Amino acid sequence: MIPAPVDYVRPETMSAAFSALSDDDAKILAGGHSLVPLMKLRFARPSVLVDVSRVVPRGIEATARDGVWIGGFTTWRDVAAATELTGPYSAARACAAAIGDLQVRNRGTIGGGLCHADPAADMPAAALALDATLTVASPIGERLEHFDGFVGSAFEPNLDTQDVLTGVRLPAQPARARSAYQSVEDAASGYPIAGAAALVVVADSEIVQCRLGITGVSTRAFRPLATEISVLGWGSRSDWRDLCSRVRSACDGVAVMADRSADVTYRAAMAQLVTARAVRQAFLDATAAEAA
Ligand SMILES: Cc1cc2nc3c(=O)[nH]c(=O)nc-3n(C[C@H](O)[C@H](O)[C@H](O)COP(=O)(O)OP(=O)(O)OC[C@H]3O[C@@H](n4cnc5c(N)ncnc54)[C@H](O)[C@@H]3O)c2cc1C
Numbered sequence: 001m002i003p004a005p006v007d008y009v010r011p012e013t014m015s016a017a018f019s020a021l022s023d024d025d026a027k028i029l030a031g032g033h034s035l036v037p038l039m040k041l042r043f044a045r046p047s048v049l050v051d052v053s054r055v056v057p058r059g060i061e062a063t064a065r066d067g068v069w070i071g072g073f074t075t076w077r078d079v080a081a082a083t084e085l086t087g088p089y090s091a092a093r094a095c096a097a098a099i100g101d102l103q104v105r106n107r108g109t110i111g112g113g114l115c116h117a118d119p120a121a122d123m124p125a126a127a128l129a130l131d132a133t134l135t136v137a138s139p140i141g142e143r144l145e146h147f148d149g150f151v152g153s154a155f156e157p158n159l160d161t162q163d164v165l166t167g168v169r170l171p172a173q174p175a176r177a178r179s180a181y182q183s184v185e186d187a188a189s190g191y192p193i194a195g196a197a198a199l200v201v202v203a204d205s206e207i208v209q210c211r212l213g214i215t216g217v218s219t220r221a222f223r224p225l226a227t228e229i230s231v232l233g234w235g236s237r238s239d240w241r242d243l244c245s246r247v248r249s250a251c252d253g254v255a256v257m258a259d260r261s262a263d264v265t266y267r268a269a270m271a272q273l274v275t276a277r278a279v280r281q282a283f284l285d286a287t288a289a290e291a292a
Contacts (some may be wrong), residue, residue, distance in 0.1 A: 003039035030112030047206035069173040072111030088173035091126040091197040094181035124221035128213025180281035192216035194270040198278035202286040206235035
């Protein structure tokens, strides 16, 4: 449980960070809550850790036109407490609140979490449902990456060695849209066996728009497109049983994982359950907002 010897640098500028990252075996260090355990197990053996705490922004800003921007070095604790992440953006806050314990949320960052690309992480569900875009800095300039498409497979984000995630943008949503996150967690690790985020828009007491993200179920989080369509029209005149039948397609076309926490059948059933719960919670919040 002792990591191999490693150098450590804390650059003051982004160009110094790029130059430290030009070593192929260098690794970015953010909160260290995923990377350091891997180093202790010797699954990761970087030559140098490049601490990006002084070059990647921390903080959250909201504007009516552009939605919410979250700096890549913003901790889970800050995300979970953000007043900017209410209403349409509540799913992001709920995902952050579901992560680990207070110590993990105090150190772990949204940039580190999304770049780690753990298939069991919570935040990818909200990143998909809320249509997140990532800002990635590199020596040749800055680029935008849609989160939907950012992760190829488990632990494989679309990043080169010198790429640094600097921010996450959640685009503006209709004022009365509401979102929610629900998960069923593994009792030992706290990671989701299945987690689902839902963003819904309601009109005349029915869901008229829906965007979903499901995590913990396959090698990467995904949008269940058929389910997004099948929940349209569900609302106050329908019941829970009807919603459960509309979310049966949640894992269609997806290779559901089996591990020590859950076999394929149980995990797929939990994915349907949390999807229904997230849709219902977002619907109830949207209905309350419509009535207000
Ligand atoms: C006990 C425990 C329980 C946990 N429970 C949960 C849980 O329930 N749900 C959950 O989702 N997560 C959980 N986690 C993981 C936690 O959320 C981590 O903090 C997070 O996954 C990684 O964030 P970090 O800032 O610590 O990143 P680090 O560990 O520092 O880095 C992770 C990876 O991302 C890269 N990286 C970091 N920042 C950047 C950047 N700005 N640009 C490019 N690459 C970058 C690093 O090089 C590394 O490969 C848990 C962790 C622990 C230790």
